[in-house]
Amino acid sequence: MNRFLLTRATLVALLALLAGCSGGGGGGAADDDDADVSGQVLVTTALPASQTFHDTIQAWGTAVGDPHRASVISLGHGGQVIGAEVTAGQQIKRGQTLLRIAPDPATRNAYRQAQSALSLASGELKRTEQMAAQHLATQSQLAAAHKALDDAQAGVDAARALGGGEAEEIIGAPADGVVTSLNVNLGDRFQADASLLTFTPAHGLVARLGVQPQDGAGLKSGMAAQVQGVYGRGETFSGRVEMVGQAVDAQTHLLPLQVSLPPEAGASLVAGSAVQASIDTASYTAWALPRAAVLHDDRGDYVFAVDRDHAKRIDVSLKHPEGDTVGVQGALDAKTRVIVLGSYELNDGDAVREQQEAGK
Helix, strand or coil, X not given: CHHHHXXXXXXXXXXXXXXXXXXXXXXXXXXXXXXXXXXXXXECEECCEEEEEEEEEEEEEEEEECCCCCEEEEXXXXXXXEEECCCCCCEECCCCEEEEEEECHHHHXXXXXXXXXXXXXXXXXXXXXXXXXXXXXXXXXXXHHHHHHHHHHHHHHHHHHHHHCCCCEEEECCCCEEXXXXXXXXXXXXXXXXXXXXXXXXXXXXXXXXXXXXXXXXXXXXXXXXXXXXXXXXXXXXXXXEXXXXXXXXXXXXXXXEEECCHHHHHCCCCCCEEEEEEEEEEEEEEEEEHHHCEEECCEEEXXXXXXXXXXXXXXXXXXXXXXXXXXXXXXXXXXXXXXXXXXXXXXXXXXXXXXXXXX
């Protein structure tokens, strides 16, 4: 009898427990139904910020020696290269030996003849002075002797300037810089005024670039440009457009362009290294928004704004499409809450609920 009562009590307790669980489940379903009925889309928003944007044009090319600073080293006389101490592309210091030159034999001979003429003229002047002291020579003869000595001295100076005065001539670097090109080899004989090497002083680089011909109309001298090396650390340097070509290059089919580089660019770039540049052209003011906020359909570009807990479509013009932050123009202001996340799920007029930050 007692066992029967215990079993019956246990059964009653289990039935009560099941009834309670069933009631709790029904309440949860009702809550879910209420959330579904609400139809609100959870979104995040951002406020537009007025910002100045720049249209940019891309250019590609190389860093080269500034033609206004680069110099060609030559001699006013012929000779022979008996020592080449540098190679093309080598960085050098002021006073460093570049070439050793032996003078042309004819120049050396002319110098010796000039020295003989100087010795002869000096002796003739002494004899004429002695004769003039004894009244055996006129003042005209004495003046002619002085002139002959001056002419002989000038001949020696000229022959020395032509390289005949030394058995070996040293050509040194006029300043710190880079040997852009070496035009002679060891043992070569050269004529007067021949180009021996091209020297570019340090901090004397420019960017020689090319742009698409259709972009040329938007370029002019003085525009700001950001130049970056293609390889290596990729450090960016600020420069300005110095020249815009008016004819397309026959080989590259690009419009030539030259951009100045700051002095510190020589520490990272060397002559001949590949560079790329972004050139700022037109500037304008637009509303800065995250890229995800701007949508597009057959009517054009638009954004959704929160208006009394509903999504409101606002048509805009996308003016600056590059980057994570884009620039738009339209009926916006600094207080318009523009929808960023969740905008792709919306239609105009849909109910929305802004996601609150943690702690609010």
